Amino acid sequence: MIFDVAIVGAGPAGLSFARSLAGSGLDVALVETQSAARLADPPFDAREIALTHHSAHLLQKLGLWDLIPAEEIHTLRDAQVLDGSWLPGMFIDHREGPRPQLGYLVSNQLIRRAAFAAISGQDRLQLLCERRVTAIEPGTGHSRLRLSDGAQLDARLVVAADSRFSETRRAMGIPADSHDFGKTMLLCRMRHDKPHNQVAWEWFGHGQTIAVLPLKEHECSVVLTLRHTEIQELMTASEAGFASAMEQRFEHRLGNMELISTRHAYPLVGVYPRRFTAQRYALVGDAAVGMHPVTAHGFNFGLLGQDLLSGLIRPLAGRGDIASPAMLARYDRELRRATRPLYLATMMIVQLYTNDTRPARLLRRTVLSASARIPPLRRAVVHSVMQAGDSRIATRPLLGMLRSMRG
Numbered sequence: 001m002i003f004d005v006a007i008v009g010a011g012p013a014g015l016s017f018a019r020s021l022a023g024s025g026l027d028v029a030l031v032e033t034q035s036a037a038r039l040a041d042p043p044f045d046a047r048e049i050a051l052t053h054h055s056a057h058l059l060q061k062l063g064l065w066d067l068i069p070a071e072e073i074h075t076l077r078d079a080q081v082l083d084g085s086w087l088p089g090m091f092i093d094h095r096e097g098p099r100p101q102l103g104y105l106v107s108n109q110l111i112r113r114a115a116f117a118a119i120s121g122q123d124r125l126q127l128l129c130e131r132r133v134t135a136i137e138p139g140t141g142h143s144r145l146r147l148s149d150g151a152q153l154d155a156r157l158v159v160a161a162d163s164r165f166s167e168t169r170r171a172m173g174i175p176a177d178s179h180d181f182g183k184t185m186l187l188c189r190m191r192h193d194k195p196h197n198q199v200a201w202e203w204f205g206h207g208q209t210i211a212v213l214p215l216k217e218h219e220c221s222v223v224l225t226l227r228h229t230e231i232q233e234l235m236t237a238s239e240a241g242f243a244s245a246m247e248q249r250f251e252h253r254l255g256n257m258e259l260i261s262t263r264h265a266y267p268l269v270g271v272y273p274r275r276f277t278a279q280r281y282a283l284v285g286d287a288a289v290g291m292h293p294v295t296a297h298g299f300n301f302g303l304l305g306q307d308l309l310s311g312l313i314r315p316l317a318g319r320g321d322i323a324s325p326a327m328l329a330r331y332d333r334e335l336r337r338a339t340r341p342l343y344l345a346t347m348m349i350v351q352l353y354t355n356d357t358r359p360a361r362l363l364r365r366t367v368l369s370a371s372a373r374i375p376p377l378r379r380a381v382v383h384s385v386m387q388a389g390d391s392r393i394a395t396r397p398l399l400g401m402l403r404s405m406r407g
């Protein structure tokens with residue numbers, strides 16, 4: 001049998017894309033190294049995904065939103081960007097935008113669980129778990145995937161959702177610009193005395209970056225970025241030692257703090273491929289755009305990309321070649337246009353805010369106060385946080401400002 005679409009990787013992006021093809025009449029195979037039991041009940045990984053309104057809409061369209069318990073969808077009302085001890089920084093106020101809140105926070109674990117539940121029992125979808133795609137051979141009418149169990153699978157279109165370190169992308173000869181930030185991020189949930197008022201923080205301190213993502217009352221997700229060795233020390237510290245270290249790093253802004261989850265560490269690497277497509281092949285999710293988490297857009301772009309691709313191929317089902325060069329070129333063009341500005345802006349923000357030299361400190365303070373004081377810039381920031389249906393419009397003024405300030 002020749003499948004219409006073979007998806008490599010059942011992470012949140014691959015699962016969402018599989019779901020987006022429900023009812024299309026296309027035969028879909030989804031190949032994943034993990035077991036079905038693990039996909040059905042994924043472990044907590046401490047990632048709290050900040051979702052834009054557009055992403056919430058896409059999750060509703062896919063039928064995933066209603067599978068997430070309402071009490072686990074947290075309000076991201078406003079956000080605050082702080083630079084060292086300089087106050088007040090920049091306050092990103094939802095009232096400058098069209099919605100009653102900037103966005104939502106949902107744990108990655110629950111998104112993955114909902115995505116798997118949504119595809120379970122889906123008609124014309126074959127799930128091949130505990131198998132790895134080991135080779136890919138593109139052909140004129142279809143491509144052939146070789147799997148780790150010795151089986152092979154033919155498909156008209158291969159969609160790779162196999163992570164930012166995508167092996168199939170490499171096998172297809174697609175070059176990618178990747179940047180190792182040389183830092184590691186520690187994530188965990190903490191309970192604290194002082195209220196967060198549903199305000200997220202991004203605090204660029206000297207030698208450290210701290211993000212606070214508001215969850216339930218007096219509970220937040222803490223995201224701390226440091227050198228790997230420093231993170232290792234915090235990962236292995238006792239719970240009490242860790243809590244006290246965090247209180248000090250927070251300068252007691254949240255009062256007493258208590259660790260209430262496991263701790264997880266992620267090395268920071270950004271990846272942007274030169275192309276999103278090749279012969280009968282397309283990238284989605286982190287395989288397409290591997291964002292630095294500081295602007296919280298990785299999965300938002302994953303959702304955007306899968307929706308774009310699905311919207312292009314569904315009308316071709318049963319009518320034309322779903323992997324035609326014209327369709328693939330359009331996907332490549334549109335995804336690049338939607339994601340590249342924010343990818344570049346994110347890289348610049350990270351470089352600017354993790355450089356502790358005096359000129360860099362002066363420059364970022366100027367950037368922050370300009371963004372805080374100039375209404376169009378402030379609104380651009382609010383819209384870039386809220387929308388992310390397309391990062392072009394929202395990031396244009398920010399990119400312009402960052403570029404001109406870098407000289």
Ligand SMILES: Cc1cc2nc3c(=O)[nH]c(=O)nc-3n(C[C@H](O)[C@H](O)[C@H](O)COP(=O)(O)OP(=O)(O)OC[C@H]3O[C@@H](n4cnc5c(N)ncnc54)[C@H](O)[C@@H]3O)c2cc1C
Nearest residue numbers: 009011012013033050133162163285286296297298299300
């Ligand atoms: C610390 C952190 C915080 C984040 N915060 C946010 C946020 O606030 N907002 C946001 O939008 N995004 C955020 N993200 C990004 C988000 O987590 C990712 O974009 C998303 O999880 C990527 O999903 P994916 O399906 O593309 O890839 P993955 O989750 O990496 O899944 C890839 C899957 O492919 C499988 N696979 C790999 N190779 C093969 C193979 N050869 N054969 C078969 N299967 C294979 C793997 O087993 C895996 O299941 C954050 C990321 C991090 C690290």
